[in-house]
Amino acid sequence: MATGFGVVGCGMIAHFHAKALADIRGAKLVAGFDMVPAAADKLAEATGCTPYYRLADMLADPAVDVVTIGTPSGAHMEPAVAAARAGKHVIVEKPLEITLRRCDRIIRECEKAGVVLSTIFPSRFHESSIEMKRALDAGRFGRLTVGDAIVKWYRTQAYYDSGDWRGTWELDGGGALMNQAIHSVDLLTWLMGPVAEIRAQTALLAHERIAVEDVAMATLRFENGALGIIEASTAIYPGYLKRIEIHGSGGSAIMEEEDLIKWDFAKKAARDAAIHQRMSQQISGGGGAADPAAIGHHGHTRQFQDVLKAIKKGTRPAVDGAEGRRSVEIILAIYKAAETGRAVKLPLASDPVLKARKSGVS
Numbered sequence: 001m002a003t004g005f006g007v008v009g010c011g012m013i014a015h016f017h018a019k020a021l022a023d024i025r026g027a028k029l030v031a032g033f034d035m036v037p038a039a040a041d042k043l044a045e046a047t048g049c050t051p052y053y054r055l056a057d058m059l060a061d062p063a064v065d066v067v068t069i070g071t072p073s074g075a076h077m078e079p080a081v082a083a084a085r086a087g088k089h090v091i092v093e094k095p096l097e098i099t100l101r102r103c104d105r106i107i108r109e110c111e112k113a114g115v116v117l118s119t120i121f122p123s124r125f126h127e128s129s130i131e132m133k134r135a136l137d138a139g140r141f142g143r144l145t146v147g148d149a150i151v152k153w154y155r156t157q158a159y160y161d162s163g164d165w166r167g168t169w170e171l172d173g174g175g176a177l178m179n180q181a182i183h184s185v186d187l188l189t190w191l192m193g194p195v196a197e198i199r200a201q202t203a204l205l206a207h208e209r210i211a212v213e214d215v216a217m218a219t220l221r222f223e224n225g226a227l228g229i230i231e232a233s234t235a236i237y238p239g240y241l242k243r244i245e246i247h248g249s250g251g252s253a254i255m256e257e258e259d260l261i262k263w264d265f266a267k268k269a270a271r272d273a274a275i276h277q278r279m280s281q282q283i284s285g286g287g288g289a290a291d292p293a294a295i296g297h298h299g300h301t302r303q304f305q306d307v308l309k310a311i312k313k314g315t316r317p318a319v320d321g322a323e324g325r326r327s328v329e330i331i332l333a334i335y336k337a338a339e340t341g342r343a344v345k346l347p348l349a350s351d352p353v354l355k356a357r358k359s360g361v362s
């Protein structure tokens with residue numbers, strides 16, 4: 001029998017969850033809950049799932065085995081904890097949550113309930129990311145020297161005006177970094193390893209009526225000694241494909257969205273020919289550079305398949321709760337470094353106190 005999925009928060013990304021699940025034999029979207037009934041009804045009409053208007057009712061539905069969370073970022077914890085307590089496996093959209101305390105609560109509750117927890121980072125499942133990781137693990141870059149994540153994106157004012165939660169500290173948890181560039185921050189630390197120290201500056205330059213940054217620049221020192229940068233913006237017209245650039249004494253690779261556009265190693269390997277062949281095909285679409293809805297759902301499909309495998313085999317998914325927490329910690333450290341003008345060392349002992357986050361999310 002197919003594994004039943006229920007989604008909490010039936011907005012933009014929930015419709016991508018539905019498309020991703022439709023591509024998986026053995027999985028079925030059976031339910032959707034939203035605090036706005038019309039949103040649940042819309043998802044139900046589009047997919048044939050059962051709409052729910054109270055979370056408790058959806059969690060009581062025995063057809064729901066896995067709950068995906070697509071609520072605003074600072075409203076992930078409550079439904080994730082409720083789902084775990086109801087014995088459902090939990091898949092949470094990025095960021096896992098907007099503070100470390102809230103991330104840790106989700107992780108703890110899922111462990112206590114013995115359910116699988118996964119944080120959505122579809123880029124981890126792209127073939128190009130996996131090739132890069134394989135080359136890193138094989139030591140092909142030699143001594144790692146530089147790792148960069150560059151996200152020069154564009155969001156219109158209308159995008160920020162389209163939802164009360166967008167661009168707020170309370171529910172978006174930050175701006176270009178916490179919402180948009182987090183995919184690249186996750187990839188960078190997955191590939192390069194943990195970050196040891198951060199210096200940063202942020203600014204709000206080209207949008208109105210938001211409280212968070214639309215430009216952020218950080219320099220990093222990784223634990224392995226390599227240096228790097230994170231550049232994140234939603235204020236660069238017309239918006240360009242995001243890039244990850246990894247360099248070392250023995251090789252370099254540059255990924256633009258899903259394409260490997262540079263793959264240069266001092267010592268050649270048999271796989272390189274196939275990688276160069278694929279490189280020339282340029283499969284990337286817009287990747288969300290200018291339009292948040294211009295993304296594919298194949299990364300979500302692969303990630304849902306990974307979670308289904310973990311459930312079946314009793315193993316951990318590729319991107320578990322601890323993996324989801326890593327990028328949140330780096331981003332909070334960038335905010336702290338930008339606010340104080342001082343270097344911030346990682347790991348953080350606890351959530352940094354941010355003056356910008358006036359109301360103190362707890």
Ligand SMILES: NC(=O)c1ccc[n+]([C@@H]2O[C@H](COP(=O)([O-])OP(=O)(O)OC[C@H]3O[C@@H](n4cnc5c(N)ncnc54)[C@H](O)[C@@H]3O)[C@@H](O)[C@H]2O)c1
Pocket residue numbers: 008009010011012013014033034035036039069070071072073075079093094095120122163179292295
């Ligand atoms: N993985 C990706 O590529 C990707 C892309 C876009 C968004 N996201 C993430 O998905 C989440 C949602 O983003 P979106 O663009 O779909 O937002 P959205 O505003 O389109 O949808 C959010 C939905 O949640 C509902 N909601 C709000 N609070 C709720 C609550 N407490 N309980 C139940 N429903 C509630 C709203 O009514 C709305 O229908 C965010 O965390 C965002 O970072 C991920």
